[in-house]
Amino acid sequence: MPDNASTVWWASAAIDDAGSPWEKFRAIVHRTGFLDRMDDGDNVAIKVHMSELGNIRGIRPMWVRYVADMIREAGGQPFVTDTTTLYRRGRVTLQKYLDTAARHGFSPQTMGCPVIIADGFGNAGTYVTQDAKRYKRVPVAQAIYEADALVNLAHPTLHPSFPIAAAIKNIGMGCTTKEAKIRMHAQMAAxxxxxxxxxxxxxxxxxxxxxxxxxxxxxxxxxxxxxxxxxxxxxxxxxxxxxPRWDADSGETQLWTIEATRATLSTFADGKVVHLAIGTDFTAGCDCGENSLPIVTDLGLFGSNDPAALDRACWDRLHEVDLYPGGLLDQIARDPEKSAGLDLSSDRASAIYDAVEPERFWTELLPESGLGTGEYRLEPVGK
Ligand code: SF4
Ligand code: SF4
CATH class of the missing domain: 3.30.70.20 (Alpha-Beta Plaits)
Known part of the structure; x- marks a missing residue:
């Protein structure tokens, strides 16, 4: 294990000798040290994907409320947040997103704190300049830019452009304005x-x-x-x-997104960000669309102070758990024609999306991006 490996705290989502999922998740959040690093009265953005209309597999609202309660108990002022989308469905405007959020159980009443669409009517952001290969001037959504601290609460899934959509995508695409999303999607959106x-x-x-x-x-x-x-x-x-041009080079989208993540994180003081993931209902599509059955059994609950390490831990866990019976990967595995040439023990993403190139992402693009290497040490957590 290299010296620069980051810690990822992990627990199974099962009720077992180590405790209930709630107890273990609370322990994970405490182990990250984030609550101790918060100052009294900090405005804390809880960045979460509240799911596109029709997606029944997104993150469950009770996890988000649970995080909001922990922040409040620790003296912070939480708000639940996300940004509007490029495509014209249930989250394209502030009004539509708030309506969709309420339908999915995310409202001030259920969260016990404000639910804020961070880019307002779609373009409210502040440019953050940085030294980067590609994305040098990134418009970060205004409410996230102005927050004192950030809880990056991700729901991992597969994605057509990334090996795994978890912490990095939740920030890079989720915390920036429409203008930034155009830049990141430009390789495939034509x-x-x-x-x-x-x-x-x-x-x-x-x-x-x-x-x-x-x-x-x-x-x-x-x-x-x-x-x-x-x-x-x-x-x-x-x-x-x-x-969409699903066969386009995803590497460019990945790089622009990683660099947008770096820019967003640079708006927070040291220690004021934590990355958490609820690895249940792991689907082939991300939460921006409707999803069918999960493709694997639960990955578990994750926490880290390093988004690259958290994503890599989710990726590795994706290859340790069982295929979900009847899910898309299970269907592929059972079909000799479709599974020919695939190695589902080491790369389950490419079995569904041709262009994501996980090996290139983990060994080349991520390490060169300045966001981290993804090296981690896993620490199992009990209550
Ligand atoms: S491509 Fe044809 S079917 Fe599609 S929106 Fe344009 S005119 Fe309509
Ligand atoms: S053709 Fe290009 S610019 Fe026009 S709506 Fe489609 S993606 Fe947008």
């Missing part, structure tokens, strides 16, 4: 157009901020050079003619 499926509804013609579509007979002509990569047409296309 749509792949299939004219055979176009029904000539002209929704994209009227919507596209780049003016990339024009009517051409019964379908549209797509002028890709005019696309600015906002991704909005993909969400609204009525014919299913516009789709």
């Amino acid at each position: 749509p792949k157009y299939n004219a055979d499926r176009c029904i000539g509804c002209w929704v994209c013609v009227n919507l596209c901020p780049g003016g990339a579509f024009e009517p051409a007979g019964k379908v549209v002509r797509f002028n890709e050079d005019d696309c600015i990569g906002c991704g909005e047409c993909i969400a609204v296309c009525r014919g299913g003619a516009l789709n």
Whole structure:
């Protein structure tokens, strides 16, 4: 174990000799030392993904309330927060997000503290400049920028652009404005157009901020050079003619996101951030969409002061737990044709998403990014 390895505290989500999930999670939070590092009256952002409409597998609100209570007991002033999305569904505006959040159980009444959409109507942020290879001027969502401390409360899943969507993605994409999300998605957000499926509804013609579509007979002509990569047409296309480029190089999206994470973390004083993860309901898709059955059994509960270490621990645990019966990985494993050439013991992400390249992420992109190496030592926690 290298000297620079960070500690990741971990507990099973089962009720066992070590205690109940609640007791073990409380112990994890205390072990990180975050509550001791808080000052009385600190405004503490609890960053959480409150789930896209229709997603029944997101983080359960009781975990978030539990964290809010711990912060209040320790003298802090918590607020639950997230940012609006690029795509036009249930979280695209402040009003829509608050409505979706309430439907999913996240409201001031249930959380016992304010629920704040950190980028306001969608663009409220402050630019943070940094020395970085790519992302040198990052718009961090205003309420997060102004907070004194941050609890990064992630719900790990797979994702089309990352080996695992956990602590790093929850900050890099989740704590920044729409403008930043455009930058991070630019590699894949320009749509792949299939004219055979176009029904000539002209929704994209009227919507596209780049003016990339024009009517051409019964379908549209797509002028890709005019696309600015906002991704909005993909969400609204009525014919299913516009789709993400899932085969694009995810490495660029990963790098821009890691650098956005670094910029966001730099707005907090030393020790004022903690990273937690609730590894239950681990699904193939992230919480930005509907999700079917989990793909593995529970990873457990995690805490660390290092987001890269926490993500790596979640990744490793993903390969230790059993496949969820009937879930997508289980279906793949049972199908000789689909599972041919796959090694589900070491890379379960590439079995579903071709372009995520986990080996490159962990050994090349992450270590070069300045966010950390992902090296960690796991400390099991009881109550
Ligand atoms: S992704 Fe490109 S083509 Fe689609 S709406 Fe945005 S700018 Fe227009
Ligand atoms: S939104 Fe889709 S179906 Fe409608 S015109 Fe554009 S490409 Fe065609």
